Amino acid sequence: MLVATTNSRRYFLPLLIAFVFALAIHPTKTQAQIVGDLEVNIPFQFHVGVTKLPAGEYRIHVLDDSDQNIMEIASADGSNSALFQVQKTEASSTTIKGELIFNKYGNRYFLAQLFQEGSASGSQVVESRYEKRIAQKEASQAQEHVAARGPEQQGK
Numbered sequence: 001m002l003v004a005t006t007n008s009r010r011y012f013l014p015l016l017i018a019f020v021f022a023l024a025i026h027p028t029k030t031q032a033q034i035v036g037d038l039e040v041n042i043p044f045q046f047h048v049g050v051t052k053l054p055a056g057e058y059r060i061h062v063l064d065d066s067d068q069n070i071m072e073i074a075s076a077d078g079s080n081s082a083l084f085q086v087q088k089t090e091a092s093s094t095t096i097k098g099e100l101i102f103n104k105y106g107n108r109y110f111l112a113q114l115f116q117e118g119s120a121s122g123s124q125v126v127e128s129r130y131e132k133r134i135a136q137k138e139a140s141q142a143q144e145h146v147a148a149r150g151p152e153q154q155g156k
Contacts, residue, residue, distance in 0.1 A: 037061045038114060039076075040100055040148040046109040048073055051082035051129050058101075060114065060148075071123065073111070084111070089124035091115055098148035103131070105138035112143070 038060040045054050047114065057076035062068055074081035101113040108133045115122035128137075135141065 010137050036116075038098055038100075038116065038148040040098075042100070042143075042146055044109055046102060046111060047109040047128070047131065048057055048082050048125065049084035050130060051084075053080050053082060056080075071114075085120055085126040086114070086123035087126060089113055089122050091120045091122060093120060100146045100148055102144040102146065103135070104142040105131075105134045105140075109144060110134075114148070116148075 038056070040060065041057050043055055044054075045052065047053070053073070053075070058073050059076065060071060060073045063070040064071050069086055070083055071086050072081060072083050096117070098117040099115050100111060102109040103112045103117075104110075110127075111125050113122055113124050
């Protein structure tokens with residue numbers, strides 16, 4: 001019995017080292033899938049993270065040096081902005097046009113997802129405590145889709 005245990009240990013260490021090596025070289029996925037800026041005209045007041053923003057023209061982009069998981073939304077005139085955390089998400093199909101998806105509870109809108117034109121990969125906004133609280137209070141939820149312009153469509 002002692003011989004079997006010694007043999008098991010002798011094979012376990014190389015197997016463990018190989019497993020750790022395989023994990024180390026496995027490519028990691030980035031969190032956000034939005035590349036470049038998205039421009040959008042949002043026709044209603046909305047919340048992103050813990051910030052309430054008025055209706056208007058906005059530009060959205062990944063914050064530099066954020067490991068692709070922090071984004072910024074800023075009004076076209078620069079008067080309003082907010083940072084928010086995102087994670088990777090997948091649409092059921094490739095989006096023909098870029099779009100933002102908002103969760104709607106009563107008369108409150110919360111930015112929920114962002115997709116660029118021609119991609120099924122996008123960014124899911126991490127829900128704030130405020131949105132979770134509102135979602136619990138409201139009996140129904142709807143979604144609102146708003147078209148966005150990506151870098152290849154800007155100026156059109």
